[in-house]
Amino acid sequence: MxxxxxxxxxxxxxxxxxxxxxxxxxxxxxxxxxxxxxxxxxxxxxxxxxxxxxxxxxxxxxxxxxxxxxxxxxxxxxxxVQSPVHRPVELTSLFDDLARAGQTPTTKLLDYRVGPPAEEVALELNLGPDAEVVSIRRLRCTNGEPLAIMNNHLPVAIAPDADELEDHGLYQSLRARGVHIRLARQRIGARAATREEAGLLDEKTGAPLLTMNRTAYDDSGTAVEFGSHCYRASRYHFDTTVVDR
CATH class of the missing domain: 1.10.10.10 (Winged helix-like DNA-binding domain superfamily/Winged helix DNA-binding domain)
Known part of the structure; x- marks a missing residue:
């Protein structure tokens, strides 16, 4: 019918x-x-x-x-089709936003490794040449549909264990370790999906993706996390409020 x-x-x-x-x-x-x-x-x-x-x-x-x-x-x-995710541009995690919206977020851990940071990561996290970071790559789904690929880099001392990341959001795990994120700088953009990204996100190669890079800081102003994420433009929107000054 x-x-x-x-x-x-x-x-x-x-x-x-x-x-x-x-x-x-x-x-x-x-x-x-x-x-x-x-x-x-x-x-x-x-x-x-x-x-x-x-x-x-x-x-x-x-x-x-x-x-x-x-x-x-x-x-x-x-x-x-499944309603797109409308996410406010606020200091929250995608996992928490989806859960609050009554959706069912799930996570597949694609990669978890410890090693020296790339130049961009070291710069964003203000790390020296001998530092090590945990680099995490995850596929986030909502109600069974792929939504985003998330790449996060954190200092080893505060990084969650791999087995936590499929059951909990990253910021939730950080809060459990006493790390409270108070400030973030982020850049929102767009680009075409690579073949590998398209396969993970159930899109065509070259499909439009929204991107967000975020550097997050704790109560003391220390950079604690650098993320580089991409989202299906067909399923995801950023919402902002603009105020006249």
Whole structure:
């Protein structure tokens, strides 16, 4: 059965009808009225039911396909997909944010090694040439879907053990060791996925990825962690609030 959504359109409004329709469908998906896996009404039936032109409904649906909220599947039709993760740009961990949002985060440890830091890592953590760091690479999933690849580097003295990292978030493990992160400097960007990243994230090679590099500092102002992460742009957004000064 295809889901039929009750939609009210204001035909006297200057807001285009396709945009009103797209907003109504997006609200229903994000609000849980349309669940992941639900088949969505085909555009011809939707156009007839709402007395809209077919190009109008096609454009509304395409808006949501482009946002990653709907997917077209041959032989199946249009389906609702898992809602993207909207993450505020705050001093929190992805694991904690997902758990608070009622999602089910899981982690696969891809690599865990101890050794001398690369030049960039040594610079970010203010380490000398003889220092050693623990370098961790993880795949973070939510509700069974891959979401992000996370690379973290920490001084050996405070780094969690490998067996902790598949059950707990990194910042949670640091707090358990008495390390409280108070400040972070981060840079957000974007790039194309490599073949290896695409395979891990269930994307095509060259698909857009969001990136974030973060250097975190503890109560004393000491750099305690440097992270370099990439996220599926089809499944992940950063939210910011801009204030006029």
């Amino acid at each position: 295809s889901a039929q959504l009750a939609v009210e359109l204001d035909r006297s409004s200057p807001v285009p009808l396709y945009f009103q329709l797209a907003q109504a469908i997006e609200k229903a998906i994000l609000g849980g009225d349309l669940a992941p896996g639900d088949r969505f009404e085909n555009e011809l039936a939707l156009a007839q039911r709402l007395n809209l032109s077919r190009p109008t409904t096609r454009r509304a649906i395409q808006e949501l396909v482009d946002k990653g909220l709907l997917v077209r599947k041959r032989g199946v039709g249009t389906q609702v």
